[in-house]
Amino acid sequence: MTRSMIALALALALAMAACSDNSGGAAVVPAKPVEGMGAATLADLRTDTAFLDVMNHVIDYNAWGVWNAQGWIIDKDGIHELFPTTEAGWVAAESAAFTLAEASNALMLPGRPRSADKEWVEFSHQLYDAAKKAQETALRQDKQAFFDAGGEIYQACVACHNRFSPKDGGKPMGHLPELPNRTPPPNQ
Numbered sequence: 093m094t095r096s097m098i099a100l101a102l103a104l105a106l107a108m109a110a111c112s113d114n115s116g117g118a119a120v121v122p123a124k125p126v127e128g129m130g131a132a133t134l135a136d137l138r139t140d141t142a143f144l145d146v147m148n149h150v151i152d153y154n155a156w157g158v159w160n161a162q163g164w165i166i167d168k169d170g171i172h173e174l175f176p177t178t179e180a181g182w183v184a185a186e187s188a189a190f191t192l193a194e195a196s197n198a199l200m201l202p203g204r205p206r207s208a209d210k211e212w213v214e215f216s217h218q219l220y221d222a223a224k225k226a227q228e229t230a231l232r233q234d235k236q237a238f239f240d241a242g243g244e245i246y247q248a249c250v251a252c253h254n255r256f257s258p259k260d261g262g263k264p265m266g267h268l269p270e271l272p273n274r275t276p277p278p279n280q
């Protein structure tokens with residue numbers, strides 16, 4: 093091999109290594125600067141957490157942080173509220189809602205969307221909007237509006253699952269909250 097052939101072979105090997113690097117099977121993202129992202133490029137985003145782990149441990153976990161903090165149960169002893177009764181409880185509910193809103197962006201990170209269909213983005217935005225509504229209403233401690241926002245969060249989950257979750261076969265997932273458990277509030 094001549095010196096220039098060796099140089100060419102080396103350059104090719106380096107280029108191939110660069111193409112097949114850390115993406116773990118996800119989309120290969122160009123390391124171009126993005127307006128507003130400072131020194132970070134899209135290639136700097138760490139997306140090796142499995143999609144199902146994001147769903148179970150980030151999205152689902154924080155959705156329950158909202159849902160567990162709302163609703164009414166009516167039984168023979170009367171009406172029991174599930175809403176927080178302390179300032180710290182409201183802050184926890186608000187924080188779960190904030191986390192859920194931020195996490196909805198994680199559904200659109202490189203390699204995460206299950207489809208190039210724009211609907212994926214729209215469902216992620218639907219989740220963001222509902223979670224922000226839950227955050228704002230938890231901050232105001234407006235029980236009815238916070239409860240309604242919880243319903244909107246649920247609808248965003250189900251809308252995306254109906255369209256994109258292969259396991260659900262077009263049906264809402266069994267273990268999402270059973271809304272019938274939650275009795276409507278008394279007129280107030």
Ligand code: HEC
Pocket residue numbers: 143144147148151152155199206212213215216219245246248249250252253256257258259268
């Ligand atoms: C933008 C689309 C989208 C949104 C919004 C979404 N999901 Fe998912 N979710 C999926 C897909 C797709 C799967 C199936 C992934 C798979 O099976 O590989 C899934 C799976 C799950 C799973 C795992 C089920 C299992 O079999 O382990 C849970 C739990 C879950 N989602 C909860 C939620 C909750 C709760 C919300 C709303 C707060 C939500 N998801 C919103 C797309 C979405």
